[in-house]
Amino acid sequence: MGRRNIEQNSTLSNRLILFVACFASCGVVYALLSAVLTGNRIRNSSVSEFGTLVERGGNGLGSKSDGGCCRGIENLELWGSAVKWGSEFKFNSSEECCNACKSMCTGKDGPCLCDTWVFCGNRQACGSKFGECWLKKQKDTLAPERQEGVPPGEIVGWTSGLIFGKGEGIIGLDTEYGTLHIKLLPDCAPHSVAYILELLSLNHCAGCQFYRAESRGQSWDSEGNHVENAGFGPPYALIQGILEAQGTPFNKLPVEDCPLLRRGSVAWIGPGPEFFISLADHSEWKHEYTVFGSVLPEDLNIAEKIATLPTIPDVWNNVNVSVLEKPVPLLLRRIQKSHLD
Structure with missing residues (x-):
């Protein structure tokens, strides 16, 4: 990156203006270079360098462990036949709801009795339904039913996830x-x-x-x-x-x-x-x-x-x-x- 020369007889005001301009230019160049590096697709990188060269999207919820998972998608309400009614089945977190669904999978008998969990975790949107955990069963786990026609701007308080049993998914x-x-x-x-x-x-x-x-x-x-x-x-x-x-x-x-x-x-x-x-x-x-x-x-x-x-x-x-x-x-x-x- 080129540097701007500053003459010795410049006034203090000019020096400040030039300094700010130079600093801003450096910032722009740095940002552009960073965008190019992080935006490179795989064809411009080796696998061993993916983590540093490719932009990673998302909300930073990714896990770094090899342990079990219990994740869902926020602002999503999956439908299906209820096997456990949430009005009588409440938890403090979506993870607990997910684990409750997992507990209905033995891992030996094929499909799970529960393959869908739906948790109402947004206190403002859920109101009296806050904490409800609905355990459901899909007709087709590869094409799960979901709530449609949500008005624009309306907050969906539910978080939903799928569980695939043996031979499914x-x-x-x-x-x-x-x-x-x-x-x-x-x-x-x-x-x-x-x-x-x-x-x-x-x-x-x-x-x-x-x-x-x-x-x-x-x-x-x-x-x-x-x-x-x-x-x-x-x-x-x-x-x-x-x-x-x-x-x-x-x-x-x-x-x-x-x-x-x-x-x-x-x-x-x-x-x-x-x-x-x-x-x-x-x-x-x-x-x-x-x-x-x-x-x-x-x-x-x-x-x-x-x-x-x-x-x-x-x-x-x-x-x-x-x-x-x-x-x-x-x-x-x-x-x-x-x-x-």
Whole structure:
């Protein structure tokens, strides 16, 4: 950045004006550079640098732990058949309401008795309903019913969340090499899962594809464990793509739960819609990425197959990467429960 020269015989007033102008110019340049750096999409960056170079949208509610999740979406009222009436069932927090719904899932018998929780946590909007926790059951967990026709400006006091039991909440990413079955995590990343369900309802995903593929190389073993004293790439042990239907507006997703990445983790890059599937455990990336799903173990061989397809070298932000010679198109689709029984 150039500096402005100040003549010795300038008056104090002129010096002050020039100083302020210079300071303001520096601030503008700094802001522009920061915007460029943080606004770079994944094609201009390496995965190991996503957390510092890509703007992360949202409200700062993302977790940095590997523990359990119980999150919902504020200002949303999901409907469904009530299995527990909130007028007689109250809690102090949405997390307690969520856990009450989770307690109705044994994890062994398939679908949960409760798959939707709705908590009234806005004291002003809820009034006498403050603290009510309604536990509900959807007809279709991949297309949950919600309150429609809310007048503009009206505050919805409810916070709602989904719980997917065994065999539920699984979508398919169809490719020419097979279908990747992905278990969605609505209790950890509710906004992300809501976006995926919107994509699913479009019945197409024009523009969705994998465009980068890198094997585990010599840095990770077949189970995804990092080899002692080995580097961390390149290659970076991932396949990367985009989940955005052409012609459909995309809004940046908030930072949600950011556990350590494991083999099979499906995570956003920054605020999306670029994403990647990890082919190894990546503890070196710390808690940088919202994980919204996990590939079923039996399908990881498909991701490994894509990682071995022909690539061409490229350089993103001074980091060597491998880009697919021919991108692999993706199609989102519903998975019938019988497929997983």
